[in-house]
Amino acid sequence: MNEQVSMCFKITNWCNLCCDHCCELSGPKCAREVMPLVRMEQLLTEFQDIKIIRTSDFYTIGGGEAMAPYFFKDKQYIPRALDMIYQANGIPTIKTNAAWGRYESLCKPILKDLATVATKHQIVTTLDISIDEFHDNLGATTNIIETLMKNKGIAEAVRIFLVGFDTNASRWQLFKLRKQLNERGIKTISHFGINDDFFVQYKGITMQIFGSFNTPIYKMGRAAKTQVFTAEEPTGLPSIEGLTLTHCMTVDNTDLATLNYKHKEIINGRPLNDVFQSLLTKVYNPGR
Ligand code: SF4
Numbered sequence: 001m002n003e004q005v006s007m008c009f010k011i012t013n014w015c016n017l018c019c020d021h022c023c024e025l026s027g028p029k030c031a032r033e034v035m036p037l038v039r040m041e042q043l044l045t046e047f048q049d050i051k052i053i054r055t056s057d058f059y060t061i062g063g064g065e066a067m068a069p070y071f072f073k074d075k076q077y078i079p080r081a082l083d084m085i086y087q088a089n090g091i092p093t094i095k096t097n098a099a100w101g102r103y104e105s106l107c108k109p110i111l112k113d114l115a116t117v118a119t120k121h122q123i124v125t126t127l128d129i130s131i132d133e134f135h136d137n138l139g140a141t142t143n144i145i146e147t148l149m150k151n152k153g154i155a156e157a158v159r160i161f162l163v164g165f166d167t168n169a170s171r172w173q174l175f176k177l178r179k180q181l182n183e184r185g186i187k188t189i190s191h192f193g194i195n196d197d198f199f200v201q202y203k204g205i206t207m208q209i210f211g212s213f214n215t216p217i218y219k220m221g222r223a224a225k226t227q228v229f230t231a232e233e234p235t236g237l238p239s240i241e242g243l244t245l246t247h248c249m250t251v252d253n254t255d256l257a258t259l260n261y262k263h264k265e266i267i268n269g270r271p272l273n274d275v276f277q278s279l280l281t282k283v284y285n286p287g288r
Pocket residue numbers: 015016017018019021022023024025026027063064065097135
């Protein structure tokens with residue numbers, strides 16, 4: 001079986017929302033700081049040296065809220081981070097709560113920035129948006145999709161991936177989102193029987209919206225305190241896609257590396273490959 005690892009830069013713990021179910025211990029009271037770009041660049045370089053049978057080229061920018069730099073009035077951070085990922089031949093995903101879509105001053109400028117970088121490198125940027133029953137972001141997500149559809153040239157550069165839990169409440173959110181889009185003149189067309197994907201159509205432009213409503217629920221972080229969830233602990237095992245085991249490594253801006261949402265090590269000046277190999281040992285030999 002092949003194995004691969006994807007990398008997530010957890011650039012901040014600051015978040016403009018404060019969801020009860022948050023596994024990240026993030027919120028508006030967390031420090032308004034982000035991982036320095038120079039550190040992200042080092043991690044990107046070291047990630048190329050990770051020794052595993054097969055490495056994935058997928059990189060995620062997450063948080064807290066990954067668009068935090070825009071809230072801190074730093075408009076260069078996200079475009080420069082994307083540039084670095086593209087230059088490393090990577091494919092970027094931004095994990096966001098999408099609440100910036102509420103604000104006219106942020107929604108279109110951010111999407112334009114994403115489109116500019118993506119057009120330059122000829123690769124789309126994915127926005128991974130949670131629209132489950134806990135996030136207050138339906139209107140904002142509707143605004144984002146509407147802006148993409150009604151502004152020529154940006155729909156092609158940004159891909160939307162909607163994520164929810166495997167609950168009726170999450171799917172109800174998806175239904176409400178589609179209803180709001182329809183009310184704004186954006187037709188939504190289902191792709192029944194395969195998954196939660198659907199198409200949006202406006203004046204000759206068609207875009208596929210990807211969906212996945214089977215996110216596992218973990219009782220970690222604030223969720224453990226608020227008892228919002230009743231789900232299992234994370235297993236620490238990589239997810240299996242086809243015949244490939246996919247590990248997920250997150251590094252935050254305190255230099256804490258986490259593998260598969262469970263195994264943790266402080267990097268402490270070591271090469272990323274050493275840290276990864278050590279974390280991998282914990283995955284396969286949890287008792288050691
Ligand atoms: S769950 Fe996401 S949006 Fe909600 S507080 Fe945590 S990081 Fe922010």
